[in-house]
Amino acid sequence: MRQFTFELKKLMKKKSIWIATSLSLLSILTFSYYHFSVADSMRAGNIKKKETTISQYHLYIEDAEAEKAAAEKQGDEEAAAALEGHIERFKQSIENQERFIVDYTNRNWEPILAEVIVDLDVFLTDRGSLGVEDQLVQSFTLRATMEELQWLEKNRVDPVVQTTSFFLLHPTIYDQFTGRAQTAWEQLTARYGDTGFTYFYSLVPKFLIPIIILFGCFLFANSVSSENGKKKRSMQLHFVQPVPRTTIFLTKYFSGLIITIAFVGMMLGAIILSGEFGNGIGSAKYPVLIYEGGEPNPYGSEYNALNPDKDQFHFIPVSKYVKEVLLLGVILTFVVYSLYFLLALAIRNPIITALVTGAILFGGMKVIPTVAYNPFTYVDMHRVLNGELAAIAFNPDISLQSGAVALGILGCFLFLMGLLGFYAKSKRVAA
Secondary structure (H helix, E strand, O other), rough: OOOHHHHHHHOOOHHHHHHHHHHHHHHHHHHHHHHHHHHHHHHHHHHHHHHHHHHHHHHHHHHHHHHHHHHHHOOOOHHHHHHEEEEEHHHHHHHHHHHHHHHHHOOOOOHHHHHHHHHHHHHHHOOHHHHOOOOOOOOOHHHHHHEEEEEEHHHHOOEEEEEOOOOOOOOOOOOOOOOOOHHHHHHHEEOOOOOHHHHHHHHHHHHHHHHHHHHHHHHOOOOOHOOOOOOOHHHHHHHOOOOOOHHHHHHHHHHHHHHHHHHHHHHHHHHHHHHHHHHOOOOOEEEEEEEEOOOOOOOOOHHOOOOOOEEEEEEHHHHHHHHHHHHHHHHHHHHHHHHHHHHHHHEEEEHHHHHHHHHHHHHHHHHHOOOOOOHHHOOOOOHHHOOOOHHOOOOOOOOOOHHHOOOHHHHHHHHHHHHHHHHHHHHHHHO
């Protein structure tokens, strides 16, 4: 225990680590502030669109009133009555738009969601009527959007910010647009979380957690290589002490691992708490889409295909999603740290070690087939936890449970390899 405490104190006394940690935290908070500023600008843009629409309606009223006056002057009562009806409808539209602006500004989502649900229901009952650049939106997307909206309404949860305020469509893997439709779809469904939870949820698909883990390893997993350089050979002092080499390895390994996990946790916590730059941490009940996939084709896997009309899905609260992300993140940290620690025994330069570790992680994810017990599959944490990879591969075994087993086995193997490598290195150092 004394050796372990000693290693922890050595790490905590390094000014470079404190500076790097502070800069990392500052970078995350700065980027978060920028993100929430963009979300606010997008919300302001939606309000501006409504105000522009109101101005247009006022112009319509002026034109209609002029035409009505001309019709009355000519004694055309029928035309005057029709124009009066147009004027009343324009005035009603202005009232609706003004009411929407008030609700949108005050984040009174209940009436807004109720109206959006009614509008979307029209497209659900009239299939094939909603498209983007003449390419249809799949029924799965419409069904998922409807259930998400109903979840938001039922649980009184704020939706994320989108470029539109009336079609709050949820993008899914079932829509495969091409050309201009793809660009328009991405703009239409771009989502900006303006709370801590929704912001965190939006960052997980961007491989933020593996990147943070890798940087944590870069800071805290070099205890052996940094003490056996050309200028610093303090490893030799360890081997002349009456301390077993296994103890030296374990204290160096676990002291760095614990601090790396704490570092990752602090960064992720900062992301959620940065919601105070926006609209607070947000509701833990925000819905997260989970794909259930479809049934494999009985005539062979080569005939498997996603069916947007029949494939099922469900939603879970973001609080459950965050717990699963953190659990898988801790296990992934164990693996990445073990891989980095092993490579650091042979590579003295931390930058090269980090690059090689990252290449192995992301290369293994891309090159090795996506199967349940390929540990590199679980680097793509979001697509595992939301069932996307399982749905695409028609393999329900790609799950959190399988990932924990696969990553755990790989982590233990790398840990043992690191122990053997440390013994080999200690013999060369001692000699």
